Amino acid sequence: RKEVEQDPGPFNVPEGATVAFNCTYSNSASQSFFWYRQDCRKEPKLLMSVYSSGNEDGRFTAQLNRASQYISLLIRDSKLSDSATYLCVVNIGGNEKLTFGTGTRLTIIP
């Protein structure tokens, strides 16, 4: 089983729709969780950290379910500019090592 697993997509979603991705992780000792965004041929950038109580940043909501070992990302009222690959990232060992999922590719269609 991969340490961090995501549906690679692609997800093709009409503008204005709501879209959600899940990501599962294998190590129950994982401590920190993040969503990064990577645009085509660009570097990954932090979208948001994921906290145990769930957190929201504008149209984006992240949730953590430790019992089932998954994190989710919800995007409401999607915009064309949301088209990107969304990387689920987990810190497993408590040090600075991040383990990246392979990413979920999202395309917002006008």
Added chain:
Amino acid sequence: DTAVSQTPKYLVTQMGNDKSIKCEQNLGHDTMYWYKQDSKKFLKIMFSYNNKELIINETVPNRFSPKSPDKAHLNLHINSLELGDSAVYFCASSPRGDSTDTQYFGPGTRLTVL
């Protein structure tokens, strides 16, 4: 005023050559990293340094040798390049190197080995 910069942006070279990629961060961060992103877009850590000290060394062939002359710089030297080394190499930095840190990535170096 780029936060994390890498040179070169593109590198095309023949198999068997030796090449270096440079990385610099002006964020005052203590920790720097090298990642490799292969053709399937899988991003995997190679090395991390904290204040010039090697912290993480994943299972990377010893043809790859990182060097950190100071905490703002982390260079990657690759000997005897192989076809399988073709990938995008990202440098990153983080403030302290702890589990909650955000990592800031450079723009990447696209290496093509012919």
